[in-house]
Amino acid sequence: MKTTYNKKPTLSSQDIRHYNWYIWRSVIALFVLVAIMFTLTIFDVFGQLPSFRDLENPKSNLASEVISSDKQVLGTYYVQNRSNVTYKELSPNVINALIATEDKRFYDHSGIDFGRSFTIFLHLLIGQKQGGSTITQQLAKNLFTEKSNNPFVRITQKLQEWITAVKLERHYTKQEILTMYLNKVDFGAYNTYGIKSAARTYFNTTPDKLTPDQAALLIGMVNGPGIYSPIRHPKNAINRRNLVLNRMAEQGSLSEGQAAELKQKPLGLDFHLNTHIDGPAPYFRSVLKKEVQKIFKEQNLNRPDGTPYDLDRDGLKIYTTIDATMQQYAEEAQLEYMKNLQVQFNDHWRGQNLAKSIHNFKFLVNQGMLKSDRYKQLKAQGLDDEDIKTNFNTPDTVNLFTWHGNIDTLMKPIDSIVYSKMLLRNALMSMDPTTGYVKAWVGGTNFEHFKYDQVKNGTRQVGSTAKPFTYAVAIDNGYSPCMKINNVPDTIRGYGDPWCPRSSPSETLPGFITLRQALAHSQNWVTAHVMSEVKPEPVVELIKKMGITSAVPPYPSICLGTFDASVFEMTAAYSVFANHGLWTEPTYILRIEDKNGNVLYTHTPKVVQAMNPQTAYVMTYMLKGVIEEGTGARLGYKYGLHNPIGGKTGTTQNNSDGWFIGITPQLVTGLWTGCEDRDIAFQSTRLGEGANSALPIFAIYMKKVYANPALGIKKTVDFDAPKNGVSIVLDCGQYTQQQQGTNEVDKKLDF
Template sequence: MIIKLAQQDIRRYNWYIWKTVIAFLALFVLMLVVTYFGLFGQLPSFRAIENPKSAQASEVLAADKTVLGTYYVQNRSSVNYSQLSPNVVNALVATEDVRFYEHSGIDFQRLPGIVFFTLIGKKQGASTITQQLAKNLFSGQISHNPFVRFTQKLKEWIIAIQLERRYTKQEIVTMYLNTVDFGAYNTFGIKSAARTYFNVTPDKLTPDQAAMLVGMLKGTAVYSPIRHPDRALNRRNLILGLMEGQGFLSSGQLAELKEKPLGLNFTQITHNDGPAPYFRAVLKQEIQKIFKDQNITKSDGTPYDLDREGLKIYTTIDATMQQYAEQAQRDYMPTLQKEFNAQWKGVNRAKSIKNYKLILDQGMFRSDRYKELQLQGKSEEEIRQNFDTPDSLELFTWKGNIDTVMKPIDSIVYSKMMLRNSLMSMDPTTGYVKAWVGGTNFEHFKYDQVKYGTRQVGSTAKPFTYSVAIENGFSPCQEVDNVPVTITGYGSAPWTPKQSASDWLQGSITLKKALGWSQNYVAAYVMNEVKPIPVMELIKKMGITSDVPPYPSICLGTFNASVFDMTGAYSVFANHGTWTEPTYILRIEDRNGNVIYTHTPKVVQAMDAQTAYVMTYMLKGVIEDGTGSRLIRTYGFHNPVGGKTGTTQDNSDGWFMGITPQLVTGVWTGCEDRDIHFRSTRLGEGANSALPIFAGFMKRVYDNPALGIKRNVDFDAPKGGVSIVMDCNAYKQQQQGTAEVDKKLGF
């Protein structure tokens, strides 16, 4: 009887258990159904799952398709499966989901564990890779409420199944690796992680590198190889053991890899880092302007966000030339800065620098510190007191940033006394910009001096006046008395230029020699012959966008212009008189590879081909026997190259414009404020402050045959020939013959 009752109890208890299990299963199925129909919030649409989107960095690509930099909120760049090392995939599968290739989104062998741990609110690693992808793409903020988190988990299961139906396993693992967070300064996705931690592309990751990165996914802070290298090493070795357990590594490989150090090549990636930071900053503003002006939007009508849309921006920048330009600046500017500092050593700046107090006040008003103190509600008196109180500051030096203690107002003085420099180089035929160095250090001095900074151009403007003269029949061999010239009829007072006594070539000299040695009197004479308006009109045709007033003084470069515009203008000489708009954007693609913008440069015939050719002959004379001869004497440039130095009043600006048949380059050097400048022309002139950087850049370019810039290529003569006599001996004989004929005819 007792045995019979016990059997009945067992059957009854079994029935209770089964009813409970069935009830839980029914409840679970019901929860899945109501989740599917949106009771706990909308599931992503079919289209959203077909086209999952995440904030993705937009990439700036050089001409050779290398990445110059990115625009991002999250430093994330995507790759496809073929760009992944098998080591990464193997490490991920061995660690996160060994049955990844067998299940359809949910691993039912692990399902009870998932449900249990989720309900009690504990973090666990039972989710499949597909479920984790669903969470990364669509779950949003993870809730700490157990019930809410369970409903989120239900959504992830449904989305995981839908993802498995629509994508291959390769596509799923690739999407997952493109979405995960690797810590370290906002680094998202395997591409950014590989570059940040090892400075390699994802296809080059070795097993130990892949294991370290995958190991970080359990906790980027806990297993950071930067902050906790020992933990990261132990975690890496654990992952390597899991890879060996799944047959992805042999026991011999495992033993060897475990002995290796982490081998980091850590590259902190910020918007300040990488090549061409000034160019990338200007480019971003230009693209935003293009999108706005041309109403370029996404298919739904919303604007593109460069920091989130994963666009690919194809530029004309040559990565190697960019590197050479930056190296040329880094090589020479420390020497020039030392010379500049020596000139100011022991000098009372407050007395020697015009508008000194105004300059410091303007520097203070523009500073981030001043703006922050204003936001804190500080009075003007309190702010000035703050600037006069020593503080810990970071300063730029050519040997690297230094931490020091000084008054913030003194740091402004320090900054103002730092020389700035910019360079742009372009192909005169295509207009393609090859190198762009907008300043000396983007972290500390963010203002771009290539396109946005306009400065007085000095004697680099003289070729514009000579061009008008050549077009009107003047010969470079024509001789002019090099004496003071006074021009009237423009403004209330006559204009007479000055010429430094030490630079004055007295007597009668040719136009070629006058340009070569930058003689102001002859430039004024030519201006008086051709008049200001034609010169101004030519300057505008040659692409100068800043204001150029039609006054005689523009022959000496009293107007302001940017390095960008001046380089474009000088390309006219090398390009048979044709101005081709300086171009740095080729096209822009969306994340799916669709072209959304293509740039078509403007082309203008600014002068006839003969005039341009004669001007290249005169500009070569500047190098052969003129202010640019340092290129030959010091740097050994004996190949066809033309150029023009420029130095403005008080040595505030030093310029050098260099032209070759294949490359035109503009260089400017000066301080942020024109009232702070070199105290001698010997050091401040363009031949000393700008020309050496051109030389350093071009020497590197010439020494690399792969760039295709040939040393001994000369400027092409016009197809129709040249009617203007450029041989000065022949010209002299011609003039003598003409004089004799005139004499015989009684003229």
């Protein structure tokens, strides 16, 4: 049987030329199409390309940084938590990891890697995703386009990115492109953008200190900050990190042995979630933000295009006087003592009916409910007051502040209001009396739960801390601290109703005592007698010169501190005593710079000669008496501070407020302690007095400060006498002899 085979058809030379023509025509058509699309893209048909000015100033939401006097970042204001770095601030490990993973031919191309770009283009045509953009293209995409899910729109965007990438390469160096990319990229973790924020968030370090494995982990997150998150998906993060380490070894930035060793390491996270309230000095930063916004408005400081600066987006740098170390010591001192003081407070109220024992208690709790976030949220949901009341009396899980950390507990929300009302609050400010520079600012006990700043915004009755103002007027009129006055009631008339202060029998020094003793032991009757001699008006005038802005009526009772003032004002006022009579405006902003380092604002503090230098010096001698023998003596016998320190305790009516203001030649520190509402207070002066509720925090703080020589606050420094000397006698033995001599002369003259 004969087998036949089908012969393959042969192509004639004419057929081959025919097919070649179709192929070339398709290639030419594709080339023309690409050329046309490029041309249309260049002429902004598919959307406007960034201009040269845009390339020079790419828009990016940059966090503004609050910087301490010792160059620490205290915190940031941001919409996106992003802070820029320069190339010099980047570890080589970061650069090597990025190039090895994202664009190994980065230094060899001019923005586009043509070896793979057209394969990406073809994949886009058929609707498939394909990675492989160069670092410069990724930067162009991140800076200037929002990625579309439509494949045809995405093709035009890719063309725009190519053209923009070429422009970027022409206008920036390779180092600048790498830096811009690393400053822009998203690292997940609750609004963390840029390598600087990422290094701080995941490893609590700076970009220049990132190790190879840390850099590999962060760079591994670039293409998938969610799926490669070391917090949510640690296994994915380790696998991705190890892949980056392998590629670094392939590129030669690590040896095979180094990569193998690093791949065995755990993630080694030191995770710090960055929010607006995290970090030191949150109360200060809250006040500072409003102050900066006020400065910009009052001085009409705007961006170059005339629009207002935005602290949350413009990457400003705010240089402050706060010392990060002293701020830490102040916050630690507050925590250390207040948790113990709260125990004292709770113990002495335990078992009592608060509604019966505390004036207006039900009203205060109701007001607390009306001001709470929970009430506002329920009201916004349309609930009426009866339903809201039911909600507040129904047990629920609530988050409470405690001095040992926040806790979630099941309780009635109305009981959480009572709990908050019975929490003690505290505020501290510390400043250099000569420069006015504020060194530490603790505006409250917990910013997350209690956002009201008590340093500058809060005013409370100042109590006996006002007494030195009256004595200062007397000293200025020639009185000596050694002058003796009989410590008996002295009724003052001529200012409305006759007025005579009370004095606790157990705390009253009998007989004739010196002015220094009277101030040291906070004696009301002698102070009232001095007020009757010098009159209220000069005292008010001095108080105003010393920076107290709240209302101070010219009545005799102001000698006992019946007016209100803030910790900010009182600390600055006491700095006059330590600064030769000069009141220097408290300064906490040094300067403000834009993202490029241009100075937008520099602060110049006001200076006022509030009192005679001699008077100021004599008052430091008077205030030393408070510490050496008076109400502040526990600074010495309990805390071992025997160096030159002056100060004054203060306790207001019903123990609502406890104050202590301490002065040294280099540092003045004011403290206040009390509850949110004045009707809630210690029931005994022994516990509620400033010597117990405020002074110990000063002592703990100062011991920490003195123990750190780098801060330059020395125990050996004493208050300087005036250049012209002191004519007022401070030696009470000499003063007594002079008085006796004067009396003998008077007797002879009388004879």
